[in-house]
Amino acid sequence: MGNSKRAILLAFCLSNASALMYQIVWGRELGYIFGTSMYAISTVLTSFMAGLALGSYFFGKIIDGYNDKVRFFSYLEIAIGAYGIAMIAIFRIIHYLYLFLYDLFSWNQQIFVLSLFMLAFISLIVPTTLMGGTFPVISKIYNSEIKKIGKDIGIVYSADTVGASIGIIAGGFVLLPLWGLSKTAMIAALMNIFLGIFILNRLTGKEGGKYVKS
Secondary structure (H helix, E strand, O other): OOHHHHHHHHHHHHHHHHHHHHHHHHHHHHHHHHOOHHHHHHHHHHHHHHHHHHHHHHHHHHHHHOOOHHHHHHHHHHHHHHHHHHHHHHHHHHHHHHHHHHHHHOOOHHHHHHHHHHHHHHHHHHHHHHHHHHHHHHHHHHOOOHHHHHHHHHHHHHHHHHHHHHHHHHHHHHHHHHHHHHHHHHHHHHHHHHHHHHHHHHOOOOOOOOOOOO
8 A cells, every 4th residue: 555545544434533532522512402312312413423424425425526625625734724713703602592592482391492493404414414424525535446445445434434433532532621622623623624734745756645655
């Protein structure tokens, strides 16, 4: 395996680590808004599953017609990081909108909770869709031969799983107790932005990153 492919795989692993850090942070943030972890976890999981499915479908279709796949992945990472930073402010706005929705729907608890769910879902669907796009893009970059597709996709999926494990441990047991929600989210966002810039500057090459040599 070439150094470029190893670097791309490592970047994908770290990208998934940041995704799980976001999931932990956003779940806690929504817990403060909903007042219960059950609704918060349900909202985050629904948003993540829907976003991952949408991103995988949408970006999986368009990446075939995009020659500059490595550069495309770097832009995805930067976009995820930028939205991760924006989410810190968005959650503050949601806290204010909570009061507005309560005044509007206080007469019906079910409608009030549903309106909160929709507000949170709309806020989270964009970054989760971007995250969902990373897997098909990396799969296209990493796999170069049809006869090796099973093995290569398995390796990509393994990197996905390892990254998720790292994110849970680092986010839930190290960063969050030490620095709190906002700083943990900021670290995850800066990881995405750094990965995107690193890939853009070091791995795209003189030909604009049309491929990663195996």
